[in-house]
Each structure stands twice: as C-alpha cells, then as structure tokens.
Amino acid sequence: MLPFNEYNPIGMDPRSLLNEQQVDAVTVEGGATLVLAGPGSGKTRVLTHRIAHLINEMKVPPQRILAVTFTNKAANEMKKRLEKMVPEGAKSVWLGTFHSICVRILRREARYLPVDANFTIYDVDDQVALLKSIIKDLNLNDKLYHAGGIQETISRAKNEMIMPGQYNVRTSRDAKIQEIYERYQAGLRASNAMDFDDLLLTALSLLYEREEVREYYAARFEHVLIDEFQDTNQIQYELVRLLSSVHNNLFVVGDEDQSIYRWRGADYRNVLRFEEDYGDFRKILLEQNYRSTQNVLDTARAVIDQNQYRTPKALFTKRGNGNLIRFYNAEDDRDEADYVVRTIQTEIKKGANPASFAVMYRMNSQSRMLEEAFMKAGIPYRLVGAQRFYGRREVKDVIAFLRLVHNPKDEVSIRRVINVPPRKIGDKSVEKLREVTRLMESNLGNVLIELGTRGPESEIYAALDRSAASIYQFAKIMAGWIEIKDTVSLPDLFDRILMDVEYREYLQDGSEEEVIDRWGNVQELRRQAFEFEELGLASLLENLALVSDQDTISEKLESPTLLTLHAAKGLEFDRVFIIGLDDGLLPHNRSFEEEEEMAEERRLFYVGITRARDQLYLARAGRRNMFGSYEYQLPSRFLKDVPDELVEMENTFRSSTQNNYDRWERGSYRRDTNRYQSNRKDSFFEEWDRKSTKSRTWDELRENQDRKNNNSGHAPILPSKSDAPTREKKSEATYKVGMKIKHPTFGEGMVLNVHLEGDGEETLEIFFAELKQQKKLAASFIKLDIVE
DNA sequence: AGTAGGCCACTTTTT
C-alpha cells in the first residue's frame, strides 16, 4: 500500500501533491477505469502520474504502456512531464495521438498492407486535389460535384467504416459519388498514400483481420490509457477495445461537457458505451478545480447546465470568488478588436505578463481583425493554427518535393511540383505522361525515375513525344535526388533540391516584402530538416503531416495567444477573452437546425470559459464586416445564461444595437423556446406573425425588459432601452434588422439582414409575410414605409 | 504554355 495522501514520486515538487480522488485514479489497479474529470481538475497530471506509477511502483515495462492523447501538443507536454518523473523509461512508452500510434503500427506492419512502409499521408488539401483530378477525369461538373463536399462525404463514410462497395446508393448522384469514392481509393493506393481516415481504418482492419497482429499488440500493451475519451469516434473506440483485449487494463479519462468534435465523428456516448461494455469498471470523479475562480466556474456552470443529457457535476474550487466577468458590447468588430488590444495594453502596463492573455473565437477568420489591431498597437502576438505556415504555397511546394523523394508514386505531389518553377509542362503534358504510364502498366513515380535515369535512350522518352524534353528535365533532377537520398544528410538533400529547381530564383517575383516572407518560410522548413537530421526524412514528413500548425506555438514567445475555441481545449490562461458572442457566430449558424449541434456550440463556449484562471472577458459586436459588407448581429443566446450578478459592464449600450436587441428579446431566440426545428425560419416567422397581429405584445415585452433592468441591482448583460444614449452615426444604415416595413407591392415584411456597402448603398433581406418569401432588395431602389 | 484580368464563392471547428 502506498502512502495515499503523500503520494509523491521521486524528486517531485511538493506542489504536485495529489488530492484523494486523484490518488485513487493514479493508483487504481488494473481493469477498466473511467475517470470523469471536470475542467481544471488535473487530469493530465493524473495521467502522467499514473504512467509514472505503473513504471516506478508497479514495475510495468514502459514499452508495454500505450497512452493516447487528443493532440500532439498534449502528447509532447505529457512526454516532457513524464521525462522528469521517469528519466529512464519515458521514451519507451507508446505515447501519441490515435493517428500517430496508428501510423507507427502501420509502418511496422506494412507487409500486410496495400501500401509500402514509405506511404505518404494525405491531408485534406491533398485529398481535395486528388478528388478534383478524379472529378475532371469523369467529366463531371465540378460545381455539382464539389471536391470539398465530396471529401467530407467520403470522410464521413470512412468514419462509419463504409467502403466504396458498401456505399448506399439511392440516387444517380450517389452512384457517381460511389464511383468517385472507388477511384479515390484506387488513386490513394496508386500513389502509395493514405488519408487521415485511412490511418485509423486500416489499422483497425489490420487488427480485425490479422489475428497474429492483433495478438501481438494486445498482448504487448499491458496498460492502455486514453485521454479526452469523450472525443473518440467509433473507429477509435474499436481500436481501443482491440488493443486492450488481452490484459483488459483500460484507463480512460474524459468529460462529456467538453465534447466538441462531433462533426468529426466523435461520439461522447462512447463514455456510456464504455460503461456498458465493461461491466465491472470503476468510476472516479474529479470535481475539484484547481484552475479557475468561483465566479468563472459559476458562469461556466450556468451555461452548461442548460444542456440536457449530461451528468450534473459539482465542480468546486478553493480559490475564492475572484473578479467579476467583464462584458463589452462593441459597436462593430473593429471596436471589439480595439477593446481587446486596449485592455491587454492597459493590463500589461500595470505589470501583467503578456503571455497570460488569450483571445478565443469561433472562426479562424475572426483573427484577422485582431491581428490588425495588435499590429497597430505594436504588440506582438502568437497565432495558433489558421494555416499560418503549412498552408503557404512555398511550404507546400517544398514539402511536395520532399515527399516525392520519399515516395515517388505520390501523384498529388507530382502534379503539384512537376511544373514548379514553370518548365513548360502543362495539362497536356501531364495527360500524356499518365497515358504512357497506363500503357506501361506502371506508376508515375517509376516512369519518371526510369525516364530520368535512362533519358532519351528509354522508350518512355519516345512515347512522350512532344512533351518528352520538358518532362525529362524534371525527371532527371528527381531521379538525381532519389539516387542520393540515402547517402546525404537531410539538410544536404534539402539544399540540393532547392538548388536544382532554383527555387529561390523562382520566388523572386512579387513584392520585396513577399519574397522575404516566403523565403523565410522556406528557411523555417530548412531548420526543421536540421532538426530531423538524425531521425530522417520519413520522420520529418510524418511530423509535417501529423503535427502541422498546432505544434508551431513556441512557448518562449512572451505574447498574447490568439486561437479558436477548439484549439483552446486542454489549455489554460490567466486572462481569457471570448469574442464574437453573436448569434450566428457562437452559436454558429450551421448549428441552428439540430439540437445536438446547438448543445455542442454550448459546450464550446463552456470549454472557452473554463480556460480562464483569473479573469474572463466576453465581447460581442453589433455589426460585423463579412465578405466586404456589414452584417448586423444579434447577441448570442448563450449570453442570457450568464448570470447578471457575475457580470460587470465595460460600457453602456449604443443605439445601434437597440433594434437588434429588441428583436432578440421579442421571442425568436428566447431561451424557453428551447426547440430548434428543422426549418427555423418558418417557425420563427410563424411566431412573428402571431405576435405582429397584436403588436402590443412587443411593447409589453419591451416594458418588461426595461422594468427588469431597472429593478435588478446589477448591470444587465444585454442592452436595455434606458441606458442607450441617442447617438446616430453617419455611416449607419437607414433600415435595421428586426424592423417592420411596408413595400408598395409586396406588403408588410420584416428586415432580416442589412448589408451596408462601402458606398453607403444598403442591400436589404426582407421576409414578406404575405408572400411567405424572402427577398433581397436595394434600399435606394424602392420606397419602403417603416411600420415600426 | 503562360499570364492577365474578371468573376464568384467563401467562413465553422482539426487529426
């Protein structure tokens, strides 16, 4: 027996002492264990301590432990902590994401696979590129068969373990999609490539079909630990089940309230399934929060309590109430960004650490306005994700070259760079090359290598006809790289490639600034090539494919962090801004139709709130610049659930938000109408119609609201009529969202949306009650009477 | 084959 309350592995800092529940979790014996861990309850700590405990106390060999995390970042973090606790064994533990673990297994067992061990991992861009070429080959309309949409469809199918042959065909379109899917899979095989979904799916079928493989891994992994279990999908659940099937020592940690990846196939009901599948499992609840103040926790709880179908949790902290939540009602998105930067600037002057701030938002596109504001203020910031680096043209080019060297069959990469820099190889030539390849019953890579090695001697050269010279030019340098790849170091290979294709010269067009920027990105890749000198090209490419942007955040940089709410999962900051609390943004429009999606948006907000240690800032904008014109925004419905008494207002409300608020309050978004029908617009206007027949209802509601605001001792979180100064701006639209108008021919209608163009021209979206139809009108074009 | 200019779709979220 261990000294429970003083459990303290060798050399531990006393701060990392564990509470009783944590000790239970860390030291629980084998078998199935489910740890339900609220935010900030120290689950990463529990996981690392448990691994250390298994190795140090239970004498489990480290290589017999499998630990799966959700992101590479989390894996690296855990690895780092583990190395301090288990200096010897940490490296031998199998620790990584589902995807990286699967890659590891697949490379080891490549002899069973339809690809060889050098297979390339296709990311979404590669998938779309492949699909586009297939759609073109099939002579299909690329508007009707949109590659991006089909990629999603195929991904969904794979997540449900539906292969092309089993694809449910009900319409002629389905039949086409099935055909595309089939060709897509064939294309992957021909390119010696796997997409993200294949990594999981292939590993699973390998374990299913090859008993000896399954037994090897299941017997090997004495202990299996899974983090973020609520975000596992069906395939991952099966993988876990198989990998732990011999020893049955399965330890999973999760929190259904933090499940935010449903759209990717994650199913938090896996937690319930776990309880069913493992009858004698033990359940441990971690409810003490070590992160946030009580005010933050109360806010989080008030928000998440509105979700049905969840286990209520009693999160508590010993940290005290702390500061109130601050709420800023911005006029527009620029104002919102300025507020964030202004506030951060003030706090930094007062001595706050710049790195203690994070700004979180729903969509990556929201970062642009923030970046501008930060730059204007001269404050450095770090941006997480957002295709910052790996999405760049030059980065993708160079990676494609490297991928080609490693796997010459990779058709997507060949197509990408065969004409970079331009060497007179257009579509016609690529077609010719494919044709020749088909005739030879070979693959693009081999054909190119042979052409490159044997040159004009080879029959390929003759067959290529007029395209031969330019393709040979490329094939020659490519064959050269492949020849030297095993004898020179990775950085040397890298430099050789850039030199051979004269990539730097190629980048020279464009503005000077751009050239510096692009070349800088290439240099960053070069730096990584040095970093992976020992591990080799395969590791570098795997890392590039799997790690991507998330890991780019350098921890040394002492700056505020800008990131999406999704990217924020698992992180914590002293001060957290959540911006864009507009209805349609958070919750996002696309979640309006389905209750479960709306619940997920709420969890996303919950995740954001619970990242804050000390101070939470919330903000919304009444008007937002989207696609070049302004869109008026309603406050997020979630704001209604933030308790008034926990909120301190940063500003009073402007008149421009008044109408929005009225409409919001008028019923369409009321919390008690807690049903989200499939056709929201209809139900909304049915309700609107009912109300408009006796318009006093609206006045009543407005009065009620005013009374409520005046009586409550706290600042209201939403605008009320009474504290709105009457100030009109010139740039203001004449019509506002929620206005009732009368059109000479269409009759009465309600303004749904106002786009304010740069030249002051207003475009209106109006729903006409009589027509039961929505129309787009230019305001200057017609005379509209404002009814109300 | 390459490129300039115009059109239009785009914005969820990520391994």
Add this chain to the structure above:
DNA sequence: GTGGCCTACT
C-alpha cells in the same frame, strides 16, 4: 475583401 479558377489573349 480576397484567393482560386476560368477565359481570352500572347
């Protein structure tokens, strides 16, 4: 506002 893509011209 912008990047990707198509078309028409060189």
